[in-house]
Amino acid sequence: MKGEPLVSIISAGMSKFGKRDGLLARELFIEAVSEAFNRCPKLEPKKDVKALFVGHMGEAYEHQGHTGSAIADWAGLVGIPATRTEAACGSSGVALRSGIYAVLSGLADMVVVGGVEKMTHRTTAEVTEYLAMASDYPFEQWHGITFPGLFALMATAHMHAYGTTQEQMGLVAVKNHYNGSLNPKAHMQKEVALQTVMTSKYVAWPLKLYDCSLITDGASCVILTKPELAKKYTDQPIHIVGSGQASDTIGLYERKNLTSLNSTKLAAKAAYEMAQVSPEQVNLAEVHDCFTIAELIAYEDLGFCKVGDGGKLVESDETRLGGRIPVNTSGGLKAKGHPVGATGTAQAYEIYLQLTGQADKRQVIDAKVGLSHNVGGSGATAAVHIYRSEQ
């Protein structure tokens, strides 16, 4: 099936990302799935949808697990198989992969995959602790290191190996905040100057406040079906032509080097081969910029530039809107926000908008091939998907 559509996306939805006081995760999900249903009036949800996969990272936020069924219930889909997948911040990238398995299996020809997280009602200390559960308990958490510290280790390793600078990391924040300023659903819709990034306080050297993604509430979803059924529901299906998921060691201390993510490389290789697409053919990408260094590493691991040249690539402006390969047109985790369980399918949502020409002020002209890259934790999980428009 090389290069052929695996499955097709017939619709997508996303809640407003931000501080959404007074709402439960399930209510945020209703916002996302209602948009997806409304976009696709030919779909009869209760009759057509055969399974639900929901990425959801943390029970602790709302003292609520069993999220697959809870959300099926509140989304009006009670009865269908409903499954929560969890792979840290990669939870809904993995839900997407699971939905693809389900459609290809022949057991479910129409599947909703999405993700959700409600975080902002908790203190920063609580969120930091809950997020840390995705790293290794005995060998990382127990010693007090949390995610900013783990990614700071990667950043320093990258600086040491390739001469990457704090300014280069800062440019990722500047670019993504600019993109976020064009996205009415983004958590932060304001531009930031490099000076602001550079003078923000250190969280874990060399990462400063503006190098870190946001604590955000939100939900997102896409609706998958078999390619041969897609045209029955929409004139503008988007096809997923490549899917890769891979794992790496849970602990950073077990890895040979900290300057790249092997999970990303394995997942990208699988997705590119399946899609018969090369990195040069990708028109735009949503990559996992949980910290600015992560976007630079993603450039390299996804083949958008040579190993070690991530910093130079962001300096070249090629990943800006209007550049050779715009990255994180949505604003990314950095500005759109990072409701952890929702991030993977929020990336798919942005690609869907772009490839169907609905991205408004941030539209990439003639976008035909998109890529999403969702990472769990410090890279113990990665999911890469490649999308192609109908034309």
Add this chain to the structure above:
Amino acid sequence: MKGEPLVSIISAGMSKFGKRDGLLARELFIEAVSEAFNRCPKLEPKKDVKALFVGHMGEAYEHQGHTGSAIADWAGLVGIPATRTEAACGSSGVALRSGIYAVLSGLADMVVVGGVEKMTHRTTAEVTEYLAMASDYPFEQWHGITFPGLFALMATAHMHAYGTTQEQMGLVAVKNHYNGSLNPKAHMQKEVALQTVMTSKYVAWPLKLYDCSLITDGASCVILTKPELAKKYTDQPIHIVGSGQASDTIGLYERKNLTSLNSTKLAAKAAYEMAQVSPEQVNLAEVHDCFTIAELIAYEDLGFCKVGDGGKLVESDETRLGGRIPVNTSGGLKAKGHPVGATGTAQAYEIYLQLTGQADKRQVIDAKVGLSHNVGGSGATAAVHIYRSEQ
């Protein structure tokens, strides 16, 4: 594909269930997966296994999420797609379903599916709280009700509607403890008298201590592949011929009646139809006896007896070893133990042993068709699978 094998189980493993002090969940999983690998010397795990699905219910127990990748890492499978599924006590029944999707999809021809939970290092109060996260937060947990209370509501409804007695529930405990006494991996390997059950203290009327399943540590797994590949690895593959998963409302308060689980009925209907098997053709079943009342309700929802006759069925001795349809030959959640994330694939493990003639003192003679029934929470999830031996 009606009645034909969906996938085949070529091996299975299970850790000793019990109080496993000093071990991490991942170490318990190694015990299970090592048994599975050792049973199947032709398998080259690192080369052959293409994906891992792990049912794991609670991050809180070990302050550890991202369990799919953590376990892939420690099981020597790092690199492959590794996914945690969570559906409360149905987490690994759902992992099994997800593994079936993956094999049928054509993207992964050899998959390990399993589950794990480490619980006993926590206090009973902590475990009760963590388990409660699988019920509805705003409308159940918040008001103080926990699972014994929720199942007590079902028990009283069943008593009221059908005249079911506390003695009948107690007979489930007596039967399953007897079976557990024959299972060297069971948490409790001792018989109990009905008198002991009936005089044990009330947890939530009418449920007494001996009506409740155990807080247990453990892990379990099965290895799935395409039916056409199975014979390459083993002379005794077991085929999964039916698979059903369904959801119900997360809150008990939303249901029309409390005397049956609609999720079980939907999942069973799907599995029976796919397998072209009727309840009368099932030779043995592992059902979700988290509380004794749950086994009686399962008898009815799975079609082993008429609606309302669950109590009479256990009295008839037909579900005992040697009876018409032995249920929970492993000892069930009641005596084998209930490490919540591990329970679904532990049921599959027992069916695997029985259908391959390896169940020793608890062997069901001429067992050819088995059924497993795994429930999440108070029934917001159910997964039913039907297995057939090669002969």
